[in-house]
Amino acid sequence: MCDQLKLEPFVARREWTADGIPVLTAELSLPRPVGESGQAIRRLDRYYQLYARSYLRYCERWLFPQSAEAYRLALETSAPLPQDSARLSYHVTCNGGGILSLYTESAETCGGHTERRRRGDSWDLLTGYPVPLSACFPRKSPWRKTLLRRSETEIERQERAGAARYYEGWRRLLRRNFNPDHFYLSEAELFWFWQMFTIAPSAEGIPAFSMSYGEDDCFFPGTRDKIET
Structure with a gap:
């Protein structure tokens, strides 16, 4: 049984532009298991790799159009150009006893307003499956x-x-x-x-x-x- 995991951050950064001007920057850091093998570990690794791709896709399809529109409006009204950003990070709260628990948190600043969202993940390191709250x-x-x-x-x-x-x-x-x-x-x-x-x-x-x-x-x-x- 894997009692705890060694983790390293997987980091990615993307930038979207309008007329060659950066209007949205996205940065993310998510956990990646290292030095271990097995089906459970591979399952966790796939999960967070998919999470990273999904978040960047969300930024491109949802946030970027808003930032681009804000950029065009700023040009029309001679207002300051937007400097929107999206950041996704994680914090490990437990890594032992066969359990990995953490939360990820996004901070999206668009139009001068910041909204944060949190997501909790708890994993059984023996199976690689989520631990429910009822447990x-x-x-x-x-x-x-x-x-x-x-x-x-x-x-x-x-x-x-x-x-x-x-x-x-x-x-x-x-x-x-x-x-x-x-x-x-x-x-x-x-x-x-x-x-x-x-x-x-x-x-x-x-x-x-x-x-x-x-x-x-x-x-x-x-x-x-x-x-x-």
Whole structure:
């Protein structure tokens, strides 16, 4: 069994121009396994190589036309030319115990506004397949209700302390926008999050919440059998 992976960043950069003038730059950095072999490792490598190609294709097909149009409008109105950018990076939060967990985050600046998106990935290094959020709780556990309840409690605490401000009706938005794929792991905690703008204004960024293993029956994937026997 592969207990942990050695990773190196795979880096790529692209630039798109209008009339020979750069209007959009994209940079990405994604993990690439090195020094290991096997089907599971190859599966992870293919996944992130495909992710890189897909992101650059998204920039070309979706962001570049917007940047080119902004460039033409700027010429017509004698406004400053756009300097749009898209950056995709990753942060490893757990690499051990047979689990690789990380999140990728994109930051797209177009028209002077920046939008961030996060994506959580957790992998079983034995199989090369994703670890679901349910793997952190006992079978038949109401884990969705648990995570929503803990999120509500934390938001209430933050608002009472004046530390953050959420949209009016955030309780309804929490449930409507909850996505069980939006999570990642550390060696000590489970983290889950909502995307930017879904439950709070842009000033709050990407709202994320956490709880330690051992709380509310939460545990690190792979220790389920130990707990249930």
